[in-house]
Amino acid sequence: MQQPIAAAPPPVDFAAGKSRVEIRNVTKAYGEEWERQTVIEDLSVTIEPGQLTVIVGPSGCGKSTLVNLIAGFDFPDSGEILLDGRKVTGPARDRMVVFQETALMPWQTTYENVVFGPKLRGDLKGKELHDEAIRLLAKVGLSEFIHKYPLQLSGGMQRRAELARALINNPRIMIMDEPFRGLDAMSRGLMQEFFLRLFEENRRTNLFVTSEIDEAIFLADRLVVLSNRPASMRKLIEIQLPRPRHYTMLSSPEAYAYKRDAMAILHQEAMKSFRSPSSGGKAFKVSGGGGH
Amino acid sequence: MSNAAHTIQSAPVQRVRRRSKFERWVSNETMWRGVVAIIGFLLLWELGSRFDELTGYRLPFIGLVPAPSKVAAAWVTVLPKPGYWWSWYESFKRVLSGFLAAMLLGIPFGLALAVNRYFRDIFFPPFEILRPIPPLAWVPASLIFWPTNEMSIAFVTFLGAFYTIVINVLGGARSIDVRYLRAAQSMGASQWDLFSKIILPGTLPSIFTGAAVGMGITWEVVLAAEMISGGGTQGGGGLGFFIWNSYMGGSLPQIVVGMISIGIAGYLSSSAIRMLGEYFMPWRRLF
Numbered sequence: 393m394q395q396p397i398a399a400a401p402p403p404v405d406f407a408a409g410k411s412r413v414e415i416r417n418v419t420k421a422y423g424e425e426w427e428r429q430t431v432i433e434d435l436s437v438t439i440e441p442g443q444l445t446v447i448v449g450p451s452g453c454g455k456s457t458l459v460n461l462i463a464g465f466d467f468p469d470s471g472e473i474l475l476d477g478r479k480v481t482g483p484a485r486d487r488m489v490v491f492q493e494t495a496l497m498p499w500q501t502t503y504e505n506v507v508f509g510p511k512l513r514g515d516l517k518g519k520e521l522h523d524e525a526i527r528l529l530a531k532v533g534l535s536e537f538i539h540k541y542p543l544q545l546s547g548g549m550q551r552r553a554e555l556a557r558a559l560i561n562n563p564r565i566m567i568m569d570e571p572f573r574g575l576d577a578m579s580r581g582l583m584q585e586f587f588l589r590l591f592e593e594n595r596r597t598n599l600f601v602t603s604e605i606d607e608a609i610f611l612a613d614r615l616v617v618l619s620n621r622p623a624s625m626r627k628l629i630e631i632q633l634p635r636p637r638h639y640t641m642l643s644s645p646e647a648y649a650y651k652r653d654a655m656a657i658l659h660q661e662a663m664k665s666f667r668s669p670s671s672g673g674k675a676f677k678v679s680g681g682g683g684h
Numbered sequence: 685m686s687n688a689a690h691t692i693q694s695a696p697v698q699r700v701r702r703r704s705k706f707e708r709w710v711s712n713e714t715m716w717r718g719v720v721a722i723i724g725f726l727l728l729w730e731l732g733s734r735f736d737e738l739t740g741y742r743l744p745f746i747g748l749v750p751a752p753s754k755v756a757a758a759w760v761t762v763l764p765k766p767g768y769w770w771s772w773y774e775s776f777k778r779v780l781s782g783f784l785a786a787m788l789l790g791i792p793f794g795l796a797l798a799v800n801r802y803f804r805d806i807f808f809p810p811f812e813i814l815r816p817i818p819p820l821a822w823v824p825a826s827l828i829f830w831p832t833n834e835m836s837i838a839f840v841t842f843l844g845a846f847y848t849i850v851i852n853v854l855g856g857a858r859s860i861d862v863r864y865l866r867a868a869q870s871m872g873a874s875q876w877d878l879f880s881k882i883i884l885p886g887t888l889p890s891i892f893t894g895a896a897v898g899m900g901i902t903w904e905v906v907l908a909a910e911m912i913s914g915g916g917t918q919g920g921g922g923l924g925f926f927i928w929n930s931y932m933g934g935s936l937p938q939i940v941v942g943m944i945s946i947g948i949a950g951y952l953s954s955s956a957i958r959m960l961g962e963y964f965m966p967w968r969r970l971f
Contacts (some may be wrong), residue, residue, distance in 0.1 A: 465866050483869040495863035499885040499967050509871030512881075541967040561871055 411476050411486070411564035411597050413439040413462060418471035419622075420457055431457045433622035434471070439565065440614065442595040448608040448654065449618030450662040455601045456492075458623065459569045462599065463489045475564065485509060488558035490571045494550040496542040502529065502553045503538040509561045516560075528556040531590075548579040555590065565597040572607070581639060584610055592636050605658065609633075609650050610642055617654050620661040627657055726752045750937040755944070758937035767926075771942075774921040775949065778906045782841025783899055790846045790898075791891060794853025799883065811850065819844040819905045823912055837909040844905035845898030852897070856890020857883055889968065892961040899957055903950050923949065 420432040431454040439445045449455050460466040462473055464483040473480040475487065496505045506525045510516035516524060529538050532552035534545075542550055551571055558566060568587075572580045584607060591598055591611075602608050608615055615629040631650055633641050641647055709715060730753060731738075732746035742748075750758075762768045797804045797811075819840050826836035864882050873881065910924025927942035962969050 463866070463870060465869070483866065485870060485872050488870055489867065491863045491867070495861065495867050497864055497867075497882070497885070499888070499965070501967075508868070508881075512868075512877055513872045543967065557867075 410441040410595075412441045413565055413597070413599070414474040414477075415439075415458075415462070416472050416474065418458075418461060418468040418473060420454075420461060420466070420468050421622075422457075430622040432461075432468075433624050435618075435624050436471075437616055437625055437628075439597060439599050441597050443613040444591055444595075444598045444600060444611055445614045445616060446600045446602060446608040446612035447616045447618060448602055448605060448658070449623060450620050450658060450665060451603050452665070453618050453621045453661070454623035455603070455618065456569055459489060459567055459599075459601055463487050463567055485513070485561045486564040487567055488561050488563035488565075489567045489569060490551070490554050490558055492570045492573050494542060494547075494554060496550060496554055496557065498542050501539050501541055502534055502545065505542070505553060506557045506560055508557065524560060525556075528560055529553075532556045532586075546579070547575050548583055551575070551583055552586070555587070559590075563596075565599060568598065568600040570602055571600075572602075580607075585639065587611070588635075588637055605651055605654055606642060608654070609647055610637060610639065615650070615654060617657050618661075620664040626661065627654070629653060748936075750940055754937045755940045758935065759941045759944075762938065762941055771921055771923045771926040772945065772949065774925075775903075775906055775910065775923040775946075778837055778841055778910075778922065779899075779902045779949075779953065782838050782906070783845050783895075783902045785838070785842045786845035786849055786898060786902075787895065789842075790849035790894070791853055794850040794894075795857055795879075795883070795887065797850070797854045798857030798887075799879065811847075815847045815851075819901070820908055820912075823909060837906065840909050841902050841905050844901040845895075848898040848901060849891070849894040852890045852894025853887055856887040856893075860886040888965050892957065892965070896954055896957050896961075899953050900950065903946065903953065907946060 415435060415437045418432055418435045419430065421428050421430040423429050435458070437445075437447075447455055447458065457466070461468055462480065464480050464487065480487075496502075497508070500508065503525060506529060507521055510521050510524075526535070526538070529535055532555055534549060534553055534556070537545060537549060537553075542553065545553060554571070571587075572583050575583060588611060600608075600611055609631060612629075612631045615631055616625060617627040617629065618624070619626045629650060633644070633647060703711075729746070729749070730751045732743055733749050733751040736742035736747055793807075797808055822840050822843055823836070826839045827833065830836040830839055860883060864886065865878055868878055868882050906922065907924035907927075910922035911928045923942055923946050926945075927939055930936075930938035930942055
């Protein structure tokens with residue numbers, strides 16, 4: 393555990409995860425013409441290399457849609473997403489997503505889940521692959537659970553297994569989509585600290601999406617506050633809290649100031665969703681197309 | 685070597701001895717409650733059907749059913765006869781052939797419906813039109829268009845399991861969590877990888893559910909088909925025919941023997957499927 397993560401030779405060199413993602417004027421809408429809902433509107437954010445960028449926004453504001461676009465599971469209607477200057481055209485191992493809840497394959501053991509990616513691609517084999525998997529599983533504290541199935545693990549263990557599964561692919565950027573949602577407060581706090589230690593070891597470019605403001609401030613180098621749907625950038629806050637971080641920093645006056653700053657915007661944005669007409673209301677405005 | 689083994693044995697680690705499967709079985713309260721319940725049920729049945737011998741008053745319905753002791757006696761007389769075992773063999777043969785054919789055709793068909801939109805657009809509508817037709821409604825038609833009785837029974841049996849298996853496989857494959865597919869795609873999975881490593885194992889539970897339900901339907905259909913086709917020169921035999929024959933011969937206890945035999949046969953079949961399921965899906969037998 394004392395060994396820094398960078399000590400072992402990474403299987404593929406991606407400049408040690410120091411990659412930049414540029415989101416340029418991205419707009420994304422869903423639904424048929426008459427009930428089209430714009431989820432993201434003209435959003436431009438840069439995820440800086442080696443930084444932990446946290447995106448926070450009111451629930452339902454389009455954060456998961458943004459994750460899908462960056463990961464390449466879906467494509468923007470206009471605008472573009474660039475990874476180190478190259479346009480994102482689909483999912484690839486250079487952008488690993490850790491999903492909400494858990495997305496470990498239930499039919500594979502923890503170990504099988506972790507070696508899944510390299511085994512598919514064949515870029516890491518035999519003893520090399522085995523050693524790397526064992527090292528990462530030890531790193532996330534699951535050495536004794538490698539042959540358990542995901543359903544036999546606790547929520548926190550599942551998230552850690554998923555971190556190992558993503559890390560073994562040595563992605564250029566880690567995308568965390570509300571990864572600790574659904575955990576109880578205690579496990580959540582522990583997972584946040586654990587995750588920070590992992591990040592601070594090698595500072596791989598990281599995008600972390602959450603709806604929890606405390607979590608956001610605790611983790612972030614840069615905090616992106618999104619507007620209510622359709623999502624666009626409301627404010628970029630540079631979080632200057634020193635690293636390594638400790639949870640007691642959350643009660644410092646600086647952290648409190650950041651929180652008040654972000655909360656003011658979030659509150660404003662969240663209130664909009666109460667005022668704005670529902671999709672049903674919008675549907676009534678459309679004329680023509682046959683009456684009911 | 686023996687020295688090393690000795691050190692391990694003499695290590696002062698006190699381990700709780702794991703009880704054998706038999707010990708756990710014997711000390712299982714649920715099991716004993718079940719045994720008592722079955723014995724109680726048999727006693728009530730015995731009393732009910734012998735009520736007139738004791739009081740001179742015959743209970744309605746149950747009074748006409750042969751007592752378990754008479755059924756047991758009939759069973760003992762039937763057990764050494766090869767005809768009885770031949771009935772088992774015939775029925776099992778039909779169930780297995782129909783069931784296996786339904787699995788072999790139904791699983792790929794269901795998976796193809798699930799993964800390919802064009803295939804689904806073309807084949808799902810006719811499938812849904814044919815599906816509500818009960819398998820037994822096919823009996824007269826299949827007697828006409830299949831050359832032998834045996835083949836028409838096999839066909840009707842096949843239909844019984846086929847629809848259920850296809851619907852279960854289709855539903856199971858379509859409801860696989862999209863995040864599994866996405867995670868695999870991010871890690872570089874090809875279309876074939878997605879199918880073989882995500883969709884197939886993800887559908888296994890539904891395949892076994894479909895198999896268990898389908899197996900039950902298969903037994904129902906085989907029995908009915910055997911009774912309908914009667915004891916002709918071909919396509920005769922089987923446990924269904926055994927019951928029908930006992931009915932024609934007026935042997936009430938033997939009818940019940942046939943019924944219980946079918947119960948046992950069905951139980952054996954579903955146990956086999958359950959065991960296969962546990963073998964192929966180790967992640968489902970947790971804790």
